[in-house]
Amino acid sequence: MYCNACGKAIAEDARFCTYCGTVVGHPPAPKKLIRSRTDRKIAGVCAGMGRYLDLDVTLVRLVWALVTLMAGVLPGVVVYVLAWIVIPEEPEVRPVVAPVHPVTNP
Numbered sequence: 742m743y744c745n746a747c748g749k750a751i752a753e754d755a756r757f758c759t760y761c762g763t764v765v766g767h768p769p770a771p772k773k774l775i776r777s778r779t780d781r782k783i784a785g786v787c788a789g790m791g792r793y794l795d796l797d798v799t800l801v802r803l804v805w806a807l808v809t810l811m812a813g814v815l816p817g818v819v820v821y822v823l824a825w826i827v828i829p830e831e832p833e834v835r836p837v838v839a840p841v842h843p844v845t846n847p
Contacts, residue, residue, distance in 0.1 A: 775831045784825040 809817025
């Protein structure tokens with residue numbers, strides 16, 4: 742494979758040109774902070790934070806609860822509710838259903 746920017750030969754599985762540093766192929770999609778629809782206990786805030794930070798969701802929930810108890814319950818609850826309002830929800834995925842054609846008898 743060749744780099745489109747500098748024209749030098751690079752490895753087939755390379756993501757960057759080793760000579761000029763240009764991104765080769767499709768750049769990875771940026772991560773988005775969104776609330777989960779499937780892995781939620783209350784509003785999906787901790788699940789969304791866990792996915793965004795690449796951490797275990799249970800760990801995020803435990804840390805959130807611990808910080809909430811240590812800082813006072815009211816600030817932790819207020820921040821959670823604000824995150825619930827501000828962080829967008831994961832888009833709903835609906836399965837594609839093929840139309841059913843009636844069977845006609847001859």
